[in-house]
Amino acid sequence: MKREVLGKCPVCGDELEVTRLGCHNCYTSIEGSFSLCKFCKLTDEQKNFVEVFIKNRGNIKEIEKELGISYPTVRNKLENVIESLGYSPKYNVPEVNKKEILERLNKGEISSEEAVKLLKGEE
Structure with a gap:
């Protein structure tokens, strides 16, 4: 049995x-110091997510359905895998509450420029 x-x-x-x-x-036997591939360093859960992601060709809706998780959870799992592979995360800001931002804009608490930055996750 191979492990x-x-x-x-x-x-x-x-x-x-x-x-x-x-x-x-x-x-034949070869001894030395060999590094593992990046994917070998992923946890079993991360490897399973990557497999589901590839099988569904990156279609978030299909991934949500298959894993029974929400869009933000899919995105968080993807970001976690990206970080584990050694890349810096693109989305390192918390989820933006669009409704709250628009309400603040409507009340005059923030300017339209500030609202745009918040919606883009820049602040």
């Missing part, structure tokens, strides 16, 4: 490194 390579140490959570490779056909 999947662990990406993180089960004791301390640090990245693991492969030190030995072996061929099951000719029994």
Whole structure:
């Protein structure tokens, strides 16, 4: 039975490194220091999400349906995977409450320029 390579140490959570490779056909063995691919470092939950994301061709509605989660949760899971792969998050601001922003604009509490910035998540 073949098992999947662990990406993180089960004791301390640090990245693991492969030190030995072996061929099951000719029994060749290679020792050294090999890094794991980025995807090996994802948790099982993240790998499952990536698989569902790819299977549904990135269609958020289909992902929501299959996983039984909301749009913000899909987006958060995607951002989490992006960060785990070593990329900086695009959306590092909390969800914007559009209705609240428009109400504040209507009451004159903020200017239209401020409202646009808030809706874009710039402030």
